[in-house]
Amino acid sequence: MKVFGIAGYSGSGKTTLLEKLLPRLAARGLRVAVIKHTHHHFDIDRPGKDSFRHRQAGASEVLLASTSRWVLMNELRGAPEPSLAEYIAHFSPCDLVLVEGFKGEAIPTLEVYRPANGKPPLWPDHPQIVAVASDQALPTALAAALASLDLNDPEAITRFVLDTVQLGGTRHADL
Template sequence: MKIWGVVGWKNAGKTGLMERLVAEFVGRGLTVSTVKHAHHAFDVDQPGKDSHRHRMAGASEVLLGSAQRWALMAELRGAGEPDLDALLAKLSPVDLVLVEGFKTADHAMIEAHRGETGMALLAPETPSVRAIASDCSATHGDLAAFDLNDTGAIADFIMAELAL
């Protein structure tokens, strides 16, 4: 599986870019999965539902399945946060995995940047950043630079970089 990341500060446009890239790559005939890093506690379950009750009772994993989808929830129960490689190992094979976040990992990444956030670029401190997608003229060294909304050009760049 080929892996490409999207990183950036909060409200920099990461999720919108991820969403557009998934649609673009799927439209080009690729199979795509995503991994999203969360910096906070999250729950994909609903209190009171059977699967939530199973987890609250102490189950290590709960697999919920239906005719439309399935989801596997794993409780860490005090164990350390899994690294990206451990999470990627859980995925079924696809052509491309897009990773949102995990900016300290070593896979190639594009930085999403919005001028209105007032935040400095991550690229100078993040050696895995290969390009910048911005709504202003943000650049760093000889990194490729794209308009944040030019999804086609960004997808072309990623495909060329990954030889897809």
């Protein structure tokens, strides 16, 4: 599996960009998985539901299954958070894993940067950032240091990602 990161501050448009890239990658016959890292506590379950009650009662893992989808919930219960590699190991075989977050990992990463957010760019402190996609022209120094992409051109960004991870545009065999 090839792995490529998307990083940026909250509100920069990472999820919106992924929503534009995913159908383009799927149209090329690629099987793509996404990991979204969050620093916030979250729960996809709801109090009162059986699966929630199972976890509350002490289950370390609960798999919720239907004819449409399934989800495996794992309770860390104080254990350290798994590494990106450990998370990826849980995926079924696929062509590409897009990672939103994990900006400190040594994977090629695209920074989504909007100067209007008033935040500094990430790329100077993160050597794994190989390109910046922005909705504005970038300063000359930045454009000279990294690949500069138009955030409003998802087709060009798709091609950049595929070229970077050396992944062809169409699968020749099912996994």
